[in-house]
Amino acid sequence: MVIRHAVASVSACMTIAVPILAPACPDIPIPKPRRDCAAGLQVKIKRARMSETARELTKDEARALLEAVGRDRDMAAFEALFRHYGPRIKAYMARLARDGSVAEELMQETMIAVWNKAAQFEPGRGNVSTWIFTIARNLRIDAYRKTRRPDFDPNDPAFVPDDSPPADAAVEERQEAERLRNAMAVLPEEQLELLRLSFFNDCSHSSIAERLNLPLGTVKSRIRLAFAKLRTALEDGQ
Amino acid sequence: MTIRHHVSDELLLAYAAGTLEEGWRLAVATHLALCPDCRKRLSLMEDAGGQLLEEIVPEPAMATSFERLRQRVLEKSAPVRPASAAARPAAPARAAAPVLPEPLRSYVGGDVETLKWKSLGRGAYHIPIRTDDGTTMVRLLRIPAGKPVPEHGHGGRELTLVLSGSFHDGETLFARGDLEEADASVQHQPVATPGEDCICLAVTDAPLKFRSWLVRLVQPVLGI
Numbered sequence: 530m531v532i533r534h535a536v537a538s539v540s541a542c543m544t545i546a547v548p549i550l551a552p553a554c555p556d557i558p559i560p561k562p563r564r565d566c567a568a569g570l571q572v573k574i575k576r577a578r579m580s581e582t583a584r585e586l587t588k589d590e591a592r593a594l595l596e597a598v599g600r601d602r603d604m605a606a607f608e609a610l611f612r613h614y615g616p617r618i619k620a621y622m623a624r625l626a627r628d629g630s631v632a633e634e635l636m637q638e639t640m641i642a643v644w645n646k647a648a649q650f651e652p653g654r655g656n657v658s659t660w661i662f663t664i665a666r667n668l669r670i671d672a673y674r675k676t677r678r679p680d681f682d683p684n685d686p687a688f689v690p691d692d693s694p695p696a697d698a699a700v701e702e703r704q705e706a707e708r709l710r711n712a713m714a715v716l717p718e719e720q721l722e723l724l725r726l727s728f729f730n731d732c733s734h735s736s737i738a739e740r741l742n743l744p745l746g747t748v749k750s751r752i753r754l755a756f757a758k759l760r761t762a763l764e765d766g767q
Numbered sequence: 768m769t770i771r772h773h774v775s776d777e778l779l780l781a782y783a784a785g786t787l788e789e790g791w792r793l794a795v796a797t798h799l800a801l802c803p804d805c806r807k808r809l810s811l812m813e814d815a816g817g818q819l820l821e822e823i824v825p826e827p828a829m830a831t832s833f834e835r836l837r838q839r840v841l842e843k844s845a846p847v848r849p850a851s852a853a854a855r856p857a858a859p860a861r862a863a864a865p866v867l868p869e870p871l872r873s874y875v876g877g878d879v880e881t882l883k884w885k886s887l888g889r890g891a892y893h894i895p896i897r898t899d900d901g902t903t904m905v906r907l908l909r910i911p912a913g914k915p916v917p918e919h920g921h922g923g924r925e926l927t928l929v930l931s932g933s934f935h936d937g938e939t940l941f942a943r944g945d946l947e948e949a950d951a952s953v954q955h956q957p958v959a960t961p962g963e964d965c966i967c968l969a970v971t972d973a974p975l976k977f978r979s980w981l982v983r984l985v986q987p988v989l990g991i
Contacts, residue, residue: 604837611833616825623826633829637836644840655810659817666785666816676789676899679870681800687868689944691803709814728784728816729823734777753776759811 586613588706591657599647611640614658618665624729625673635672639665656706673731705763712762720755723748770802772945779805783812790903793874793896794926794946794970800868801944866931871968875907879931879966884909891916896968905970910934913961923972925949927957932965934958 586594591613597606618639622632642664650660670678682688713721726737734752738745774782774795781787782795799806829835865878872878874896884892890911898905910916912932926948933942934957941947941957949955959965 607840608833608837611828611836614820615828615832615836617820617823619828620823620826621820629826632826633832636828637832637839640836641840656814656817658821659810659814662817662820663813665820670785674789674900679789679793679796679874681796681806682869685800685865685869685872687800687865687872689801689803689868691806693803706814709811710818713815713818724780724815725819727780727786728819731786733786734781749775749777752780756776756780756808756812756815759815760808763811 588656588658588703592652595643595647595650595657595660596652598644599650607644610643610657614643614661615640618661621662621665621729622669625669625731635665635668639668642668656702669731708762708765709759712759716755716758720751720758723751724755727752770804770944772939772941772947773802774798774805774808774946775948776808778948779808780812783809783816788900788902789898790900790905790970790972791924791926793870793898793905794928794968797868797871797930797968798928798944798946800870866966871930874905882907890914903970903972905968908965908967908969910957910959910965910967912959912964915956915958923951925953925972926968926970928968930966930968932963933960934965934967935960 586609591610594603594606594610597603598610615636619632619636622635622639623629626632626635639661643661646664650657667678683690716724723737726732727734730737732740734748735745737743738748741748778787778791778795782792782799787795799809865872867875867878875882875894882894884894887893891914892909894907896905896907907930908916910932916934926946927941928947929941929943929945931943933940933945935941936947936955936957940960947957
Protein backbone atom coordinates (compact mmCIF):
# COMPACT_ATOMS: atom_id res chain seq x y z
CA MET A 530 0.00 0.00 0.00
CA VAL A 531 2.71 2.40 1.04
CA ILE A 532 4.61 1.71 -2.14
CA ARG A 533 1.52 2.17 -4.24
CA HIS A 534 0.91 5.54 -2.58
CA ALA A 535 4.44 6.61 -3.29
CA VAL A 536 4.15 5.62 -6.93
CA ALA A 537 0.84 7.44 -7.24
CA SER A 538 2.24 10.64 -5.79
CA VAL A 539 5.33 10.44 -7.96
CA SER A 540 3.26 10.15 -11.11
CA ALA A 541 1.01 12.92 -9.87
CA CYS A 542 4.06 15.14 -9.59
CA MET A 543 5.13 14.48 -13.13
CA THR A 544 4.07 17.23 -15.42
CA ILE A 545 4.18 14.99 -18.45
CA ALA A 546 1.82 12.10 -18.80
CA VAL A 547 2.97 9.56 -21.31
CA PRO A 548 0.03 7.29 -21.93
CA ILE A 549 1.56 5.18 -24.61
CA LEU A 550 5.13 4.14 -24.34
CA ALA A 551 6.91 3.19 -27.48
CA PRO A 552 9.06 0.08 -27.16
CA ALA A 553 12.60 0.79 -26.04
CA CYS A 554 13.84 0.54 -29.58
CA PRO A 555 11.31 1.52 -32.23
CA ASP A 556 11.60 0.32 -35.77
CA ILE A 557 14.46 1.98 -37.52
CA PRO A 558 14.21 2.42 -41.24
CA ILE A 559 17.21 0.66 -42.63
CA PRO A 560 18.99 2.99 -45.01
CA LYS A 561 19.73 1.58 -48.40
CA PRO A 562 23.31 1.72 -49.48
CA ARG A 563 23.84 4.79 -51.60
CA ARG A 564 26.85 4.06 -53.67
CA ASP A 565 25.87 5.16 -57.15
CA CYS A 566 26.38 8.77 -58.16
CA ALA A 567 22.71 9.54 -58.78
CA ALA A 568 21.74 8.52 -55.27
CA GLY A 569 24.66 10.46 -53.85
CA LEU A 570 23.52 13.54 -55.72
CA GLN A 571 19.99 13.15 -54.37
CA VAL A 572 21.35 13.04 -50.85
CA LYS A 573 23.24 16.27 -51.51
CA ILE A 574 20.15 17.97 -52.88
CA LYS A 575 18.11 16.80 -49.93
CA ARG A 576 20.73 18.13 -47.55
CA ALA A 577 20.90 21.43 -49.34
CA ARG A 578 17.12 21.73 -48.97
CA MET A 579 17.33 20.89 -45.31
CA SER A 580 19.92 23.53 -44.67
CA GLU A 581 17.66 25.96 -46.55
CA THR A 582 14.94 25.39 -43.94
CA ALA A 583 17.58 25.75 -41.26
CA ARG A 584 18.54 29.08 -42.80
CA GLU A 585 15.10 30.43 -41.93
CA LEU A 586 16.85 31.35 -38.71
CA THR A 587 20.56 32.02 -38.52
CA LYS A 588 22.48 31.21 -35.36
CA ASP A 589 22.84 34.90 -34.57
CA GLU A 590 19.13 35.51 -35.04
CA ALA A 591 18.26 32.57 -32.81
CA ARG A 592 20.62 33.92 -30.17
CA ALA A 593 19.10 37.40 -30.34
CA LEU A 594 15.58 35.97 -30.09
CA LEU A 595 16.42 33.83 -27.08
CA GLU A 596 18.08 36.78 -25.35
CA ALA A 597 14.96 38.89 -25.98
CA VAL A 598 12.83 36.16 -24.40
CA GLY A 599 15.10 35.95 -21.37
CA ARG A 600 15.57 39.67 -20.89
CA ASP A 601 12.22 41.17 -21.94
CA ARG A 602 9.82 38.18 -21.89
CA ASP A 603 9.33 39.09 -25.56
CA MET A 604 6.36 37.07 -26.83
CA ALA A 605 6.99 37.83 -30.51
CA ALA A 606 10.56 36.56 -30.17
CA PHE A 607 9.25 33.47 -28.40
CA GLU A 608 6.83 32.86 -31.24
CA ALA A 609 9.62 33.12 -33.81
CA LEU A 610 11.64 30.56 -31.85
CA PHE A 611 8.59 28.34 -31.64
CA ARG A 612 7.93 28.54 -35.40
CA HIS A 613 11.46 27.34 -36.05
CA TYR A 614 12.15 24.89 -33.23
CA GLY A 615 8.66 23.66 -32.27
CA PRO A 616 8.20 21.39 -35.32
CA ARG A 617 11.79 20.17 -35.03
CA ILE A 618 11.41 19.31 -31.35
CA LYS A 619 8.13 17.60 -32.16
CA ALA A 620 9.84 15.50 -34.83
CA TYR A 621 12.55 14.59 -32.30
CA MET A 622 9.93 13.56 -29.73
CA ALA A 623 7.94 11.67 -32.37
CA ARG A 624 10.87 9.28 -32.84
CA LEU A 625 9.84 7.67 -29.55
CA ALA A 626 6.19 8.62 -29.11
CA ARG A 627 3.86 6.74 -31.42
CA ASP A 628 0.99 8.96 -30.42
CA GLY A 629 1.30 12.37 -32.09
CA SER A 630 -0.36 14.09 -29.13
CA VAL A 631 2.40 12.80 -26.84
CA ALA A 632 5.06 14.27 -29.13
CA GLU A 633 3.08 17.53 -29.21
CA GLU A 634 2.86 17.62 -25.41
CA LEU A 635 6.58 16.90 -24.94
CA MET A 636 7.33 19.64 -27.48
CA GLN A 637 5.16 22.08 -25.51
CA GLU A 638 6.89 21.12 -22.27
CA THR A 639 10.26 21.75 -23.94
CA MET A 640 9.17 25.18 -25.19
CA ILE A 641 7.84 26.06 -21.71
CA ALA A 642 11.26 25.15 -20.31
CA VAL A 643 12.87 27.33 -23.00
CA TRP A 644 10.67 30.24 -21.87
CA ASN A 645 11.42 29.66 -18.19
CA LYS A 646 15.16 29.16 -18.59
CA ALA A 647 15.86 31.68 -21.36
CA ALA A 648 17.50 34.10 -18.89
CA GLN A 649 20.00 31.40 -17.95
CA PHE A 650 21.28 31.04 -21.52
CA GLU A 651 24.80 32.40 -21.76
CA PRO A 652 25.27 33.58 -25.34
CA GLY A 653 29.05 33.27 -25.14
CA ARG A 654 28.95 29.68 -24.05
CA GLY A 655 26.87 27.75 -26.47
CA ASN A 656 24.61 27.97 -29.42
CA VAL A 657 20.85 27.96 -29.27
CA SER A 658 20.28 24.69 -31.11
CA THR A 659 22.61 22.84 -28.70
CA TRP A 660 20.93 24.45 -25.72
CA ILE A 661 17.45 23.54 -26.91
CA PHE A 662 18.55 20.05 -27.89
CA THR A 663 19.84 19.35 -24.36
CA ILE A 664 16.60 20.62 -22.80
CA ALA A 665 14.52 18.42 -25.12
CA ARG A 666 16.81 15.45 -24.55
CA ASN A 667 16.59 15.71 -20.76
CA LEU A 668 12.81 16.01 -20.89
CA ARG A 669 12.65 12.97 -23.14
CA ILE A 670 14.85 10.93 -20.79
CA ASP A 671 12.71 11.92 -17.81
CA ALA A 672 9.51 11.08 -19.65
CA TYR A 673 10.60 7.63 -20.79
CA ARG A 674 12.93 6.40 -18.09
CA LYS A 675 11.72 5.94 -14.57
CA THR A 676 15.20 6.34 -13.12
CA ARG A 677 17.21 9.23 -11.84
CA ARG A 678 19.40 11.08 -14.37
CA PRO A 679 22.79 11.50 -12.66
CA ASP A 680 24.74 14.51 -13.93
CA PHE A 681 27.90 16.35 -12.92
CA ASP A 682 27.50 19.58 -10.96
CA PRO A 683 29.82 22.51 -11.83
CA ASN A 684 29.15 24.03 -8.38
CA ASP A 685 30.33 20.95 -6.51
CA PRO A 686 33.61 21.63 -4.60
CA ALA A 687 35.01 18.35 -5.97
CA PHE A 688 34.30 19.41 -9.58
CA VAL A 689 37.52 19.94 -11.56
CA PRO A 690 37.13 23.13 -13.63
CA ASP A 691 38.71 23.68 -17.01
CA ASP A 692 41.87 25.69 -16.39
CA SER A 693 42.72 26.40 -20.01
CA PRO A 694 42.49 30.16 -20.66
CA PRO A 695 39.11 31.12 -22.12
CA ALA A 696 39.38 32.33 -25.70
CA ASP A 697 37.23 35.16 -27.00
CA ALA A 698 34.21 33.01 -26.28
CA ALA A 699 31.56 34.66 -28.43
CA VAL A 700 33.66 34.93 -31.59
CA GLU A 701 35.21 31.51 -31.05
CA GLU A 702 31.77 29.99 -30.49
CA ARG A 703 30.42 31.42 -33.71
CA GLN A 704 33.37 30.19 -35.76
CA GLU A 705 33.21 26.75 -34.19
CA ALA A 706 29.50 26.41 -34.89
CA GLU A 707 30.15 27.30 -38.51
CA ARG A 708 33.04 24.84 -38.83
CA LEU A 709 31.03 22.08 -37.17
CA ARG A 710 28.14 22.63 -39.56
CA ASN A 711 30.44 22.48 -42.55
CA ALA A 712 32.18 19.37 -41.26
CA MET A 713 28.87 17.62 -40.69
CA ALA A 714 27.70 18.51 -44.17
CA VAL A 715 30.54 16.47 -45.67
CA LEU A 716 30.40 13.46 -43.32
CA PRO A 717 29.76 10.23 -45.22
CA GLU A 718 26.08 9.32 -45.14
CA GLU A 719 26.79 6.03 -43.34
CA GLN A 720 28.39 7.90 -40.45
CA LEU A 721 25.73 10.60 -40.35
CA GLU A 722 23.02 7.95 -40.29
CA LEU A 723 24.61 6.36 -37.24
CA LEU A 724 24.71 9.71 -35.47
CA ARG A 725 21.03 10.29 -36.25
CA LEU A 726 20.09 6.86 -34.94
CA SER A 727 22.17 7.42 -31.81
CA PHE A 728 20.73 10.85 -31.08
CA PHE A 729 17.12 10.42 -32.14
CA ASN A 730 16.15 6.80 -31.57
CA ASP A 731 16.60 5.50 -28.08
CA CYS A 732 18.78 2.60 -29.17
CA SER A 733 21.94 1.07 -27.82
CA HIS A 734 24.77 0.69 -30.30
CA SER A 735 24.41 -3.07 -30.20
CA SER A 736 20.75 -2.83 -31.22
CA ILE A 737 21.67 -0.38 -33.97
CA ALA A 738 24.25 -2.93 -35.15
CA GLU A 739 21.58 -5.62 -35.20
CA ARG A 740 19.10 -3.46 -37.10
CA LEU A 741 21.61 -2.38 -39.71
CA ASN A 742 23.03 -5.88 -39.89
CA LEU A 743 26.52 -4.60 -39.12
CA PRO A 744 29.10 -5.97 -36.70
CA LEU A 745 29.15 -3.98 -33.45
CA GLY A 746 32.83 -3.21 -34.11
CA THR A 747 31.87 -1.47 -37.37
CA VAL A 748 29.27 0.66 -35.63
CA LYS A 749 31.82 1.69 -33.01
CA SER A 750 34.55 2.44 -35.52
CA ARG A 751 32.19 4.56 -37.64
CA ILE A 752 31.25 6.57 -34.56
CA ARG A 753 34.92 7.08 -33.74
CA LEU A 754 35.69 8.06 -37.32
CA ALA A 755 32.85 10.56 -37.41
CA PHE A 756 33.93 12.34 -34.23
CA ALA A 757 37.59 12.20 -35.17
CA LYS A 758 36.67 14.12 -38.34
CA LEU A 759 34.55 16.65 -36.49
CA ARG A 760 37.28 17.22 -33.91
CA THR A 761 39.91 17.63 -36.63
CA ALA A 762 37.71 20.13 -38.46
CA LEU A 763 37.42 22.24 -35.31
CA GLU A 764 41.12 22.03 -34.48
CA ASP A 765 42.18 22.91 -38.03
CA GLY A 766 40.34 26.18 -37.79
CA GLN A 767 42.16 27.30 -34.67
CA MET B 768 45.85 15.95 -11.96
CA THR B 769 46.35 14.26 -15.28
CA ILE B 770 43.73 11.80 -16.35
CA ARG B 771 45.08 9.23 -18.79
CA HIS B 772 42.13 6.95 -19.37
CA HIS B 773 39.02 8.58 -20.76
CA VAL B 774 35.47 7.72 -21.78
CA SER B 775 35.31 6.09 -25.21
CA ASP B 776 33.48 7.89 -28.02
CA GLU B 777 30.72 5.26 -28.08
CA LEU B 778 30.01 5.60 -24.39
CA LEU B 779 30.21 9.39 -24.43
CA LEU B 780 27.87 9.52 -27.42
CA ALA B 781 25.32 7.38 -25.56
CA TYR B 782 25.60 9.84 -22.66
CA ALA B 783 25.17 12.84 -24.99
CA ALA B 784 22.20 11.21 -26.69
CA GLY B 785 20.60 10.36 -23.35
CA THR B 786 20.45 6.63 -24.04
CA LEU B 787 22.76 5.43 -21.29
CA GLU B 788 21.16 3.48 -18.43
CA GLU B 789 21.42 4.98 -14.96
CA GLY B 790 24.29 2.78 -13.67
CA TRP B 791 26.64 3.51 -16.60
CA ARG B 792 25.54 7.11 -16.61
CA LEU B 793 26.56 7.48 -12.96
CA ALA B 794 30.12 6.34 -13.76
CA VAL B 795 30.41 8.53 -16.87
CA ALA B 796 28.94 11.60 -15.13
CA THR B 797 31.36 11.19 -12.21
CA HIS B 798 34.31 10.88 -14.60
CA LEU B 799 33.08 14.02 -16.41
CA ALA B 800 33.07 15.91 -13.08
CA LEU B 801 36.82 15.20 -12.85
CA CYS B 802 37.76 15.51 -16.52
CA PRO B 803 37.58 18.86 -18.40
CA ASP B 804 38.89 17.15 -21.57
CA CYS B 805 35.95 14.78 -21.75
CA ARG B 806 33.52 17.61 -21.01
CA LYS B 807 34.94 19.38 -24.05
CA ARG B 808 34.38 16.26 -26.14
CA LEU B 809 30.86 16.07 -24.71
CA SER B 810 30.12 19.66 -25.81
CA LEU B 811 31.19 18.81 -29.33
CA MET B 812 28.79 15.87 -29.36
CA GLU B 813 25.95 17.97 -27.98
CA ASP B 814 26.68 20.57 -30.66
CA ALA B 815 26.37 17.77 -33.21
CA GLY B 816 23.04 16.81 -31.61
CA GLY B 817 21.88 20.42 -31.89
CA GLN B 818 22.95 20.56 -35.52
CA LEU B 819 21.05 17.33 -36.29
CA LEU B 820 18.00 18.86 -34.62
CA GLU B 821 18.30 21.81 -37.03
CA GLU B 822 18.33 19.40 -39.95
CA ILE B 823 15.60 17.01 -38.79
CA VAL B 824 12.53 16.85 -41.06
CA PRO B 825 10.09 19.03 -39.09
CA GLU B 826 6.78 17.67 -37.85
CA PRO B 827 4.08 20.36 -38.09
CA ALA B 828 2.77 21.50 -34.72
CA MET B 829 -0.99 21.50 -34.13
CA ALA B 830 -2.79 24.54 -35.51
CA THR B 831 -3.62 25.88 -32.06
CA SER B 832 -0.25 24.92 -30.66
CA PHE B 833 1.28 28.35 -30.19
CA GLU B 834 -1.88 29.87 -28.74
CA ARG B 835 -2.00 27.08 -26.17
CA LEU B 836 1.70 27.50 -25.43
CA ARG B 837 1.25 31.25 -24.98
CA GLN B 838 -1.57 30.69 -22.48
CA ARG B 839 0.49 28.18 -20.58
CA VAL B 840 3.62 30.29 -20.20
CA LEU B 841 1.61 33.37 -19.22
CA GLU B 842 -0.35 31.38 -16.64
CA LYS B 843 2.60 30.06 -14.75
CA SER B 844 5.34 32.35 -15.88
CA ALA B 845 8.34 31.97 -13.64
CA PRO B 846 10.08 35.15 -12.50
CA VAL B 847 13.14 36.03 -14.53
CA ARG B 848 16.17 34.56 -12.85
CA PRO B 849 19.78 35.62 -13.35
CA ALA B 850 22.03 33.45 -15.45
CA SER B 851 24.36 32.46 -12.66
CA ALA B 852 23.76 29.72 -10.17
CA ALA B 853 23.49 32.36 -7.44
CA ALA B 854 20.21 30.85 -6.27
CA ARG B 855 22.01 27.72 -5.11
CA PRO B 856 23.13 27.53 -1.53
CA ALA B 857 26.88 28.07 -1.39
CA ALA B 858 28.87 24.92 -0.76
CA PRO B 859 30.00 24.79 2.85
CA ALA B 860 33.61 25.84 3.21
CA ARG B 861 35.80 22.85 3.90
CA ALA B 862 39.45 22.16 4.40
CA ALA B 863 39.66 19.92 1.35
CA ALA B 864 37.44 19.10 -1.57
CA PRO B 865 35.45 15.88 -1.11
CA VAL B 866 36.97 12.69 -2.49
CA LEU B 867 33.69 11.66 -4.09
CA PRO B 868 32.40 14.19 -6.63
CA GLU B 869 28.75 14.66 -7.52
CA PRO B 870 26.66 12.90 -8.68
CA LEU B 871 28.30 9.95 -6.92
CA ARG B 872 28.40 11.55 -3.46
CA SER B 873 24.63 11.91 -3.33
CA TYR B 874 24.19 8.33 -4.51
CA VAL B 875 26.20 6.93 -1.61
CA GLY B 876 24.90 9.50 0.87
CA GLY B 877 28.13 11.27 1.81
CA ASP B 878 31.87 11.47 1.34
CA VAL B 879 34.32 8.64 2.06
CA GLU B 880 34.77 9.26 5.79
CA THR B 881 31.06 8.78 6.49
CA LEU B 882 30.64 5.54 4.55
CA LYS B 883 29.68 2.23 6.10
CA TRP B 884 31.81 -0.34 4.28
CA LYS B 885 30.84 -4.01 4.13
CA SER B 886 33.61 -6.55 4.30
CA LEU B 887 34.29 -8.80 1.32
CA GLY B 888 37.00 -10.68 3.21
CA ARG B 889 40.78 -10.44 2.71
CA GLY B 890 40.73 -6.78 3.61
CA ALA B 891 38.49 -5.73 0.71
CA TYR B 892 35.27 -3.81 1.26
CA HIS B 893 32.35 -2.65 -0.81
CA ILE B 894 29.16 -0.59 -0.70
CA PRO B 895 26.38 -1.57 -3.08
CA ILE B 896 24.74 1.46 -4.73
CA ARG B 897 21.08 1.26 -5.62
CA THR B 898 20.00 2.21 -9.13
CA ASP B 899 16.61 1.69 -10.72
CA ASP B 900 17.57 0.66 -14.23
CA GLY B 901 17.39 -3.04 -13.40
CA THR B 902 20.26 -3.88 -15.74
CA THR B 903 23.41 -2.71 -13.99
CA MET B 904 25.13 -3.53 -10.75
CA VAL B 905 26.88 -0.59 -9.15
CA ARG B 906 29.12 -0.47 -6.12
CA LEU B 907 31.99 1.30 -4.49
CA LEU B 908 35.00 -0.97 -3.94
CA ARG B 909 37.88 -0.56 -1.52
CA ILE B 910 40.86 -2.74 -2.40
CA PRO B 911 43.59 -2.96 0.25
CA ALA B 912 46.96 -1.44 -0.73
CA GLY B 913 49.11 -3.86 -2.71
CA LYS B 914 46.37 -6.48 -2.99
CA PRO B 915 44.69 -7.81 -6.14
CA VAL B 916 41.02 -7.89 -6.97
CA PRO B 917 40.39 -11.59 -7.68
CA GLU B 918 41.03 -12.29 -11.37
CA HIS B 919 37.82 -12.19 -13.30
CA GLY B 920 36.35 -12.12 -16.77
CA HIS B 921 33.05 -10.44 -17.49
CA GLY B 922 29.60 -11.48 -18.48
CA GLY B 923 29.41 -8.09 -20.18
CA ARG B 924 30.78 -4.60 -19.91
CA GLU B 925 32.53 -3.30 -16.82
CA LEU B 926 33.42 0.29 -15.98
CA THR B 927 35.85 1.04 -13.19
CA LEU B 928 36.44 4.63 -12.12
CA VAL B 929 39.29 5.30 -9.69
CA LEU B 930 38.44 7.82 -6.97
CA SER B 931 41.31 7.42 -4.53
CA GLY B 932 44.63 5.57 -4.58
CA SER B 933 45.42 3.71 -7.79
CA PHE B 934 45.67 0.27 -9.33
CA HIS B 935 47.70 -1.47 -12.00
CA ASP B 936 46.09 -3.68 -14.58
CA GLY B 937 49.05 -5.46 -16.13
CA GLU B 938 51.45 -2.65 -17.04
CA THR B 939 48.82 0.04 -17.08
CA LEU B 940 48.31 2.42 -14.16
CA PHE B 941 44.89 3.77 -13.27
CA ALA B 942 44.72 6.71 -10.85
CA ARG B 943 42.10 9.20 -9.67
CA GLY B 944 39.69 10.07 -12.45
CA ASP B 945 40.86 7.29 -14.75
CA LEU B 946 38.13 5.15 -16.24
CA GLU B 947 38.75 1.56 -17.31
CA GLU B 948 36.32 0.11 -19.81
CA ALA B 949 36.40 -3.68 -20.12
CA ASP B 950 34.12 -6.01 -22.05
CA ALA B 951 33.36 -9.72 -22.11
CA SER B 952 36.61 -10.55 -23.92
CA VAL B 953 38.86 -9.16 -21.20
CA GLN B 954 40.50 -11.25 -18.52
CA HIS B 955 42.26 -8.89 -16.22
CA GLN B 956 43.73 -8.61 -12.78
CA PRO B 957 43.76 -5.17 -11.23
CA VAL B 958 46.18 -4.82 -8.30
CA ALA B 959 45.98 -1.88 -5.88
CA THR B 960 49.20 0.15 -5.76
CA PRO B 961 51.10 -0.35 -2.47
CA GLY B 962 50.94 2.44 0.07
CA GLU B 963 47.28 3.37 -0.19
CA ASP B 964 43.94 1.58 -0.40
CA CYS B 965 42.25 2.03 -3.75
CA ILE B 966 38.66 3.23 -3.81
CA CYS B 967 36.85 2.86 -7.09
CA LEU B 968 33.37 2.83 -8.52
CA ALA B 969 32.57 -0.39 -10.38
CA VAL B 970 29.63 -0.84 -12.72
CA THR B 971 28.84 -4.14 -14.39
CA ASP B 972 25.89 -5.40 -16.35
CA ALA B 973 26.14 -8.95 -15.18
CA PRO B 974 27.56 -10.69 -12.12
CA LEU B 975 31.32 -11.08 -12.46
CA LYS B 976 32.53 -14.55 -13.40
CA PHE B 977 35.35 -15.39 -11.06
CA ARG B 978 37.76 -18.02 -12.24
CA SER B 979 38.36 -19.90 -9.07
CA TRP B 980 35.59 -22.37 -8.22
CA LEU B 981 35.99 -21.42 -4.57
CA VAL B 982 35.32 -17.76 -5.24
CA ARG B 983 32.45 -18.75 -7.54
CA LEU B 984 31.00 -20.77 -4.70
CA VAL B 985 30.88 -17.84 -2.28
CA GLN B 986 30.01 -15.25 -4.96
CA PRO B 987 26.23 -15.43 -4.34
CA VAL B 988 26.82 -15.14 -0.60
CA LEU B 989 29.01 -12.05 -0.95
CA GLY B 990 26.74 -10.54 -3.54
CA ILE B 991 29.56 -9.76 -5.97
